[in-house]
Structure formats: structure tokens, C-alpha cells
Amino acid sequence: MIDTVILQQGTGWRAQAEVFDEIFFVFLALGTLIGTIVISYTLWNVYKYRDDGGEPKDDFDAPVVGELPTGQGGPKAKKLFLSFGLSAIVVISLVVYAYGILLYVEEGPDTGDEGDIEILVEGYQFGWEYEYPNGHTETGEMIVPADQRIDIEVTSRDVWHNFGSSELRIKSDAIPGETSSNWFSVSSEEVEAQGGEATYMVECFELCGSGHSAMKGQITVIPQDEWEEWYAGTGSENGTENSSNIGGAAAGGVPA
Numbered sequence: 001m002i003d004t005v006i007l008q009q010g011t012g013w014r015a016q017a018e019v020f021d022e023i024f025f026v027f028l029a030l031g032t033l034i035g036t037i038v039i040s041y042t043l044w045n046v047y048k049y050r051d052d053g054g055e056p057k058d059d060f061d062a063p064v065v066g067e068l069p070t071g072q073g074g075p076k077a078k079k080l081f082l083s084f085g086l087s088a089i090v091v092i093s094l095v096v097y098a099y100g101i102l103l104y105v106e107e108g109p110d111t112g113d114e115g116d117i118e119i120l121v122e123g124y125q126f127g128w129e130y131e132y133p134n135g136h137t138e139t140g141e142m143i144v145p146a147d148q149r150i151d152i153e154v155t156s157r158d159v160w161h162n163f164g165s166s167e168l169r170i171k172s173d174a175i176p177g178e179t180s181s182n183w184f185s186v187s188s189e190e191v192e193a194q195g196g197e198a199t200y201m202v203e204c205f206e207l208c209g210s211g212h213s214a215m216k217g218q219i220t221v222i223p224q225d226e227w228e229e230w231y232a233g234t235g236s237e238n239g240t241e242n243s244s245n246i247g248g249a250a251a252g253g254v255p256a
């Protein structure tokens, strides 16, 4: 199993990884509990109604193929409705619970005044390019700050790809001419725990050609202040590359 990533954010923030881990745990626990009850009850009945070689009892009400074992409203009917009722309660509760929690994943946490960072992710044969709000682009490695909600808009410049990171529990289609939105966040505690720089592998999850298996990237999360410093340096660098950029023209005088 993949190591648990602790991504608890400030007030009421929960990272996708945490939400999915919780859903996984709830389903695993319930599945184990109900599985144990059902299998034990089945085995107990197998033992209780085993063929002991004797004559069948007169009052034994054997099940009939094609008929519900209701026993004319007797104890069997009660047992039948009890098991249907309990199953319905379990299934409906799980649907309501999972749907509610997945709505949060869809919408993402409310960032309030802090705002968030939107990065355009473009897949190509065979790699990933990231474009920041200031126009700066990175290939392969996406560098983002901790304690921030990072919004990604995923698209492709050639064929269908799929941008995903298993550890962060994110995965989005990368389709030419379309964008799919997703978000993630990593806490500064997690960054600290990983030695001041948290890294997560990015992979392509859509068979896209001969280089598909090598279509890997990385998400690097660094502390806010370090990131701001790094980001401030990228604007002018990008401007120098694209001389049409006005800000870049001004920065062009500074040797890169």
C-alpha cells in the first residue's frame, strides 16, 4: 500500500489524498465486518443443516426453486426482510456518505483571501509542460509552494494523455482542445517531514505511444517563502525568452 500522505491543511482543509484514504478505510472496514458476518453465518448454517444421515424431520420447510423463502409470513419472512432492510441501509448510507465527500473533492477547499495558484499542464509525446500564471514554463518538474491550493488545468497538444500522481491521489484526462480541472495541496508539515522538499512522481495514465511508460514528471513542493523567491525570478527570465513581452523587454537589459 502507498504510504499515507499527511496533507491536513489549516482550517477545514482536507487534501484529496486524505479524503480518498478515508473512503478506502471505511469501505475496507465495512467490507471486512460484513464479510465476516456473512461468511460466519453461512458456515454456521452449513454445519447446522449438514446431512447427518438421518431421516428429514417432518416440519422441515425446504426451500423451493423459483420461490422466495418467505414461509407464509413466518420467521423466514422476517429474516428475509431484515436482511434486505439492513443491506439497503448499508448501501444507501455508503452512497450518501461517498457522494457527499466526493462533492468536496470536486469543488476543492475554499481558499478565501489567500487565493490559489493556477497552473496549465500540457501533455505531449512524451512529457509534461507546466505554464505558470506569469507565463513561465517548466518541463518535467512542477515547482509549487506548500500550504496552498494548486489548481491545475490539464490539456494535451497531441494525443490523449492522462496526468496523475498516485501519492497525491490526483488523475486528470489530458485531451487536445479540452481542459480538465483538478487541484491538490501539500502541507508545510509534509514538506518538512520530507526534508524541506516534498516530491511526488507524475505519470501518464493513458497509453499514448511508444514513449508512454517513460512519460514521467515530478511535482516538487517547497516552503512558501522559497517558492515566492523562485517564482519572482521566473517572470523576467521568461520575458527575456519571449522578446514580445513588454515586461521582458524591460528586463532584457539585465544579463540573464
Ligand SMILES: [Cu+2]
Pocket (backbone or CB within 6 Å): 123, 124, 160, 161, 162, 204, 205, 206, 207, 208, 212, 215
Ligand atoms: Cu501520455
